Amino acid sequence: MKKQENNDSQLVNDYKNGNEKAFEELVNRYKNKIFTTILLIVKDHYLAEDILQDTFIKAIHTIKAGKYNEQGKFLPWLGRIAHNLAIDHFRREKRHPISELEENENWLDNLNYTEHSAEALHIRKETHNQLRMLIQLLPEKQREVLIMRHYADMSFQEIAEATGVSVNTALGRMRYALINLRKQMTNNKFEYDPNTYPK
């Protein structure tokens, strides 16, 4: 089991007091979750890296200005920043994220596959590809809750507050997201068709 040497609050506090190593620990601890949160929204590797930088820069400004006050909830806080910046990007561009899906089909190609068997590797890759496409095909509100809960590590209460719905609604959306993914994953006839993307 991974040992958490310092909790997030302690690291944030240390960083606020000038300890850059504490910030490095926080970045390394959460860079993948935050990057994945952004990538699943924008579906473009380089754009996701730009937004990741903006996310951490916003965190740097807030913490160093002494304005961070979410003790013990660093990842959900960072996740909310990342989510908002990713969504803001599309509001500015006035286009829907799905428009970039086809031109960036290879955004998931660089996964680190550890299986030695070629067959296991192939199955794993197929599962990833299918799951990635199915996440994009989820209705927007279900996809939003799934990304916020699973990758940004926001609680259902926090998601409810961030999206302006009740906790039960957030839970219901998550449940339908999982049911829809499970249903499609077991459907052997599944084929990706961008025209079926739900509005």
Added chain:
Amino acid sequence: MTPTLTQNDLLEYLYTEQSHEEKKRLDDYLAQDSSLSEEYHDFLSLKDDLGTLERSPDKAVIDNILNYSQNFVQA
């Protein structure tokens, strides 16, 4: 009277957002209800699959962030 289990309870259990008492109640339900247990394990498996989608940014991007932090001077 034992409170009725809702599907939302199962979701909170999956993402470990329940109190210790609630968790114990779900443990008991899952031990007694095979169809609920099956649904839970389906969700759990899917949750694991979602975890494998995690990606890493380029190291240079992380270096940029750390450099920015080191050189940042509060106005």
